[in-house]
Amino acid sequence: MPPSETVLDVQGLNVEFGTAGGIVRAVTDVSFSIGRGEVLGLVGESGSGKSTVAHALIRVLPRSARCTGAVTFGGANVLAMSSAQLRRYRWEGVSLVMQGAMNALNPVLTIEAQIVDAIRAHRRVSRRAALASVGDLLELVGIDPGRRRAYPHELSGGMRQRCVIAIALALEPDLVIMDEPTTALDVVVQRSIMDEIDRLRAQLGFSVLLISHDLDLVAERATHLAIMYAGRLAEIGPAARVVASPLHPYTEALLSSTMTVDGDVGRLAELPGKPPDLTGPDAGCAFFPRCARARPGHDEVVPALLESEPGHYVACHLYDDRVAAR
Amino acid sequence: MIVHAVLPVATIVAVSVGNWLIVMRSSMISVLSEDYITMATAKGLSPLRIALNYGARNALLPVTTSAGIAVGFIVSGALLTEVVFSYSGVGYLLYTAVEGLDYPLIQGLLLIITVGVLGANLLVDLAYVLLDPRVRRP
Amino acid sequence: MSRASAVLGAVRSVARAGWARLTSSKKAVFGAAVVLALIVIGLLAPVIAPGNPAAVVGPQNLPPSAQHLLGTTGQGNDVFAQVVWGTRNSLAVGFLTGAVIAIAGTVIGLSAAFFGGWTDNVLTLLMNIFLVIPGLPLIVVMAAFLPRTTLSVSFVLAIAGWAGSARVIRSQALSVVRRDYVAAATVIGERSPRIIFFEVLPGLSSLIATVLFGAIGYGIGSLAALQFLGLGNLNTVSWGTILYWAQNNSALLQGTWWQFVPAGACLAVACAAISMLNFAIDEVTNPRLRTIRDRGARLLRRRARGQARPVRQEEPDAA
Numbered sequence: 127m128p129p130s131e132t133v134l135d136v137q138g139l140n141v142e143f144g145t146a147g148g149i150v151r152a153v154t155d156v157s158f159s160i161g162r163g164e165v166l167g168l169v170g171e172s173g174s175g176k177s178t179v180a181h182a183l184i185r186v187l188p189r190s191a192r193c194t195g196a197v198t199f200g201g202a203n204v205l206a207m208s209s210a211q212l213r214r215y216r217w218e219g220v221s222l223v224m225q226g227a228m229n230a231l232n233p234v235l236t237i238e239a240q241i242v243d244a245i246r247a248h249r250r251v252s253r254r255a256a257l258a259s260v261g262d263l264l265e266l267v268g269i270d271p272g273r274r275r276a277y278p279h280e281l282s283g284g285m286r287q288r289c290v291i292a293i294a295l296a297l298e299p300d301l302v303i304m305d306e307p308t309t310a311l312d313v314v315v316q317r318s319i320m321d322e323i324d325r326l327r328a329q330l331g332f333s334v335l336l337i338s339h340d341l342d343l344v345a346e347r348a349t350h351l352a353i354m355y356a357g358r359l360a361e362i363g364p365a366a367r368v369v370a371s372p373l374h375p376y377t378e379a380l381l382s383s384t385m386t387v388d389g390d391v392g393r394l395a396e397l398p399g400k401p402p403d404l405t406g407p408d409a410g411c412a413f414f415p416r417c418a419r420a421r422p423g424h425d426e427v428v429p430a431l432l433e434s435e436p437g438h439y440v441a442c443h444l445y446d447d448r449v450a451a452r
Numbered sequence: 453m454i455v456h457a458v459l460p461v462a463t464i465v466a467v468s469v470g471n472w473l474i475v476m477r478s479s480m481i482s483v484l485s486e487d488y489i490t491m492a493t494a495k496g497l498s499p500l501r502i503a504l505n506y507g508a509r510n511a512l513l514p515v516t517t518s519a520g521i522a523v524g525f526i527v528s529g530a531l532l533t534e535v536v537f538s539y540s541g542v543g544y545l546l547y548t549a550v551e552g553l554d555y556p557l558i559q560g561l562l563l564i565i566t567v568g569v570l571g572a573n574l575l576v577d578l579a580y581v582l583l584d585p586r587v588r589r590p
Numbered sequence: 591m592s593r594a595s596a597v598l599g600a601v602r603s604v605a606r607a608g609w610a611r612l613t614s615s616k617k618a619v620f621g622a623a624v625v626l627a628l629i630v631i632g633l634l635a636p637v638i639a640p641g642n643p644a645a646v647v648g649p650q651n652l653p654p655s656a657q658h659l660l661g662t663t664g665q666g667n668d669v670f671a672q673v674v675w676g677t678r679n680s681l682a683v684g685f686l687t688g689a690v691i692a693i694a695g696t697v698i699g700l701s702a703a704f705f706g707g708w709t710d711n712v713l714t715l716l717m718n719i720f721l722v723i724p725g726l727p728l729i730v731v732m733a734a735f736l737p738r739t740t741l742s743v744s745f746v747l748a749i750a751g752w753a754g755s756a757r758v759i760r761s762q763a764l765s766v767v768r769r770d771y772v773a774a775a776t777v778i779g780e781r782s783p784r785i786i787f788f789e790v791l792p793g794l795s796s797l798i799a800t801v802l803f804g805a806i807g808y809g810i811g812s813l814a815a816l817q818f819l820g821l822g823n824l825n826t827v828s829w830g831t832i833l834y835w836a837q838n839n840s841a842l843l844q845g846t847w848w849q850f851v852p853a854g855a856c857l858a859v860a861c862a863a864i865s866m867l868n869f870a871i872d873e874v875t876n877p878r879l880r881t882i883r884d885r886g887a888r889l890l891r892r893r894a895r896g897q898a899r900p901v902r903q904e905e906p907d908a909a
Binding site: 532 | 721722723724725726727728730731733734754815818819820821837869872
Binding site: 181184186212213214215216217218221222224226229230231232233234235243244247248277279290293 | 486488490492493494495496497498505509583584585586
């Protein structure tokens, strides 16, 4: 992907978990880059590996996880950073907005205290200076600064999500990873939160990695779109292109499984089969059992991610000339 | 008297600390798998700060609730320890009272012990309110 | 009765999985081995130390020798015989008390949680009263007024100890009773006893096991404490009474350590073994409590050293 100015570059990211049942490859060979001011939407069903990617980017995976590959930020490989470098990189370079803000906030500390924590961990400012900036931050996300001494359980769901966003923006990071920021909220609040994020992005100029299983939400707001299936990238490209002419059968199925308020109420497309339960080594394309356009031979070799149109990549044998030539 | 208390105190502490350790460990393990710990790590806070302000402060809550019961055990343990060390305390007095079947003394001592335990329980409950903002009423 | 057999089948498969994990846990194996060894010693007491342990067999206060493996007491009894025979009384009464407390606690806790309302209020009030009054002083006072027989001692211990178990069972039962499947069963029209046995009890089974072992440990320990204070049945031979006679004999002052160290050690080992079993059950039911030395991390390390492993591709839950 030709970057305008690349903020984060991921090459060949693999994440494995050691479990009692064997080694589980949650993420395999994922590569993408995010430019300044861009929004990369990462879409996939539960278990596709998207949250694992997010956690791997700031290295908050559990101890049983092993990452390989290269995640480059500001010239340094995040996966090889020392703990001192890592602490500087976290929150100042890349911050994280987690799913379900109620669980992401410490229940025994006030909102103010949690914001001050984040600020004073990175900047040598006095408590007073940090407290002063709390008010500005809360106003920025649309919360009344008078509620700064509130505890998380005293706020509504929407307000909590705004608090988490405020904490994430406290140090003006270059990239904000948003992991399902609106899943736990009702539709009306969802829209206002997403509008808020757009407004802040225009104002502060950060990039966003937007992770969701809701394709509609992401397609609306993202500049680029990446679809994940079974831990690998299925398709990645400019959002408008991917939505207008999806290449991968999985993307097609995802797009046709949603309804619009206007337009015909046709029959919704159905995706047969279950999410992948792959035991044993890779057996070709992971989507093969559920693919409507599958052909014999597609389940032998894992499809590589190839550029089908400029900037638009897909990992599917249907577009691989070498396979079609067989 | 204080000097003579060193050995009995050390005995009771040595026996009781194990239980607290186990309960706190179990509570801490539960707390450390919560999302706000992941968020605190992602925020780049120092491990010490995470362990104390985010981990221990939340892990202390269930431990505190069992602190009230522990006071009762301490009083019971003190009785045995006092008898073994012949330390003149309430427990030893109760023991001699029971041996001599001194009913008024037994009644009085049981009353004092129970009031003491009740008072300690009250203090523990108040401490819990201080620790956990979720139980406070605005 | 097919639903009952379905529930039993599910319980059996869970039990089998739990059993596999239990037998692989060093704590559980060690604890169980020690407890079993003690039980065997108690059962084989007439074989290991034939004769009457309360008989006078020689001069008093003899140190350990080939003739008297652990020496003699202040009354001239063989300490080894006393410790071996004492296993019977200590373990039996301890197990009995533990079982009574566990059963009483389960019944009362379940009733309070399930029936709610006035039943719950009254039972909780009773529980709190018995919890607040410190155990040993209460035991001491009760034992002072009751006859000094084994049964009444057991009764006293149970009265003082049931509240802890009942409270724990009640709080867990409250959360189980509020779950949807119990509400569903009530709506279907199942009668209360069936609901209690087939819906609520299975959810509490691991807690009941923990409570049972805790109560047994409490039973053994408190019995010894009571006997040590001279308030138990002084005619029996038990670890606690051994300690009582040793104290009476000023064993600490005289330096005749063999008169109290073996019995004390047996008590400590027995209670420790029961606690270990308790922890092992806790670990099986709450997997997070296991130490991080699990197979997963070991697998990854071995793989890093270049040994092949089977590969599965799946995202673990909660990634």
